[in-house]
Amino acid sequence: MNQQALPHKDLPHQDLPPNDETRPSIDMDRFWATIERSAQIGPGRPGGLSRLAASDADKEVRDQFVAWCREADLAIRIDGIGNIFARRAGTDDTLPPVVMGSHLDTQFNGGRFDGILGVLGGLEVCRALDAVGHRTRRPLEVVNWTNEEGARFSPPMVGSGAFTGTYALDWALGRADEDGRTIGEELARIGYRGEMEATPHPFDAYFELHIEQGPILDREGMQVGIVTGGFPSTGMLIEFSGETAHTGPWPMEKRKNALIAGARFLVAVDDLGWVHAGTGGKATAARLIAWPNKPGILSDWAQAVGDVRHPDPTTSAVMAEAMRRAAFEAAAKADCGVEIRDVWQWGGQIFAQDLTEQIRGIAAARGYRHKDILSQAGHDAYFIARHAPTAMIFTPCKGGITHNNGELCTREDLAPGLDVLLQAVLARADRHD
Template identity: 50%
Template sequence: MKNALEINGERLWDTLMVSGQISPGKSTGLDRLALTDGDRAMRDVFVGWCKDAGCTITIDPFGNIFARRAGRDPQAKPVVIGSHLDTQIAGGKFDGVLGVLSGLELIRTLNDLGIETKRPIEVVSWTNEEGVRFQPPMLGAGAFAGIHEAAWVLGQTDPDGIRFGAELERIGYAGSERRDSADIDAYFELHIEQGPVLEEEGLHVGIVTGGFTSLGAEVEFRGENAHAGPTLMRDRKDALVGAAVLIAKVNEIGWEFAPKGRATCARLEISPNRYGIIADRTVVTVDVRHPEASETEQMYRRAMDVLPIIAKQANVEATVKKEWRFGGLTFDAELVNLVRTVAAEMNVPHRHLLSAAGHDAYHVATVAPTVMIFTPCRGGVTHNESEHIELHYTVPGVNVLLNAVVRRANA
């Protein structure tokens, strides 16, 4: 594309590597859970970078950070770019982080080139996208979009019983500036693919047209403590047996709906979790996903319908404590077309994709025109410390983001 704008790739990479040293994991990745000291340290660095780039910072009551670069028309709704800076407990350096820091690099590039846009451009870092410490995931974006009530979000607790709102206060990111979710012209989110398609097909950009429908639940089994030796099998009320049978059933459901369907139980709590004693309580998470909403619903019903049977078999009580859903949406056709047009004009190899993962963009899409851009990651590996990207196959996607955002901001 004639006169296409280009980011400073080395600067973006250096910024990513600084982030990659904040709250490191056990090997090559990160362990930067939401609202921990590591999260605070990363937030502080990010805010400092944004201020240095001339941005105005606002923080809402859920800790979402908005960094605004002014436009020529101060009354115009902003074009927003965002993702998250928190990571999995054994996460990589790029999941979420690339999207936020690409937005920062976009602003730095416009500053370098002295380019003004009609609309303001904002970069947002959403709170608790991963949902590791506080459930469900995408809490900050969900609160912003009105998916969750404010008091409910602030009252969520981590495994140690610590409140979301209290931790926001502790780390100094309980903001007071409420944002109007309708005050967005368009939302762009760049993210590593978290899958192997782009790498396998030698493409630099995935234009995300929508997401899998994802349904989840937290199921509690309650039994009774007893000695693992003397207690007769007929007298046992083993909560761990209930969880184990459900885990096996959910895995079976995933295989029945494969290859498009995916199902797992990713988290298990056991009490008292000690040798020689039958568990009196377990909590297990159920996660089912499929590109077709009707198929996801069927998978979920299959998992929930078996709970009474499992409870009877294990002689325990089964209760669904929480339920959630996300995805199952189509992103804005005009923005999808804009990204496709820019990628084609820039001769960047691309294709359309659906996302099987959860993203903040799903919630934002309920209140504003939204699109996502995927860039490749090696082997599709993610939520793993070995997650890896290369600058040369990432920069083209960030350049597409830059040119698409500027075009939208000047419309």
């Protein structure tokens, strides 16, 4: 692949040295070594990671990220929900920064690239600029958002949600894991709870590089995905209340088994996905826990998590309402109480069209096979799009396998997306309008 940039109206060639050897470029050996080091922290099943938010493994990878950033002379700031911002000064440092990022936490059975690519890719952009001595006009920042996955603390994307004001800071800090430990307590324990600003600092733009987490790019032989938006999605956390009783003598007509209410709800959610599968809809029965959840006794409490998503906003809203009704129907049939404890929503046509067009133009100018694509997963970029012009770039991953220790990307899979990120950030940060 020819790495020389072809002329493109959005690329500020006048700001760069004319010699191609001194133009910034991604060093894949350096980047891959960084990915490999990350993959040693918080190992899970063979080949994968289990690096949960605010855990000891999360502390270790945060420490390593901060060390890398300081080696690159980036200034570190940590906010009250543990988001880490690493700043590279611009020639006009009074201007708002161009920001890159994603997350370093993983699922219980996570892979080595999901989220991690966006954070370490942003670091590599800064290193590439340092290698040729290029200082952008606007400052750059690389951010690691806290608890994107929501694996340990529900809901997902808590760090970016608190930063943008989508979630109140106190509410976000109070999210608890299964053992009753809160995000706030655990961030303080690992030394990553900073002071939250009264208002988030301004961004000039935000770019998030991410693996697709789906099979489309890999199946079609595409090198870069131009993310035009996200599936409108709704998630719900439902609690059911019943009564404990002996599983033997207690009459069926008197039973109030919260476990059954939760199970019926989740079956209804799964069925909802199949109803709309033909038009691209998906519904997930994600989680069910109950207490006491033991043989010989009915459970008097259960908590269930489900979500729905569809590329069409109207259909997605219909699915969300059907999921809400399913919770009350399941409770009624089991003679249990029900409460919708949390609802979270994201997706839609939320990304900045000018940034998306710029990324598309850069991918074409660099000669990469690319296509427009909708994101089917949740990302921090969804919340940041409420705060600043935002764009996402996808890279392929083998078979679309993710949230799985079999998640796999090669250098060749990632290099085009990293290059497009570098060129897009450079264009945005050096512009003079």
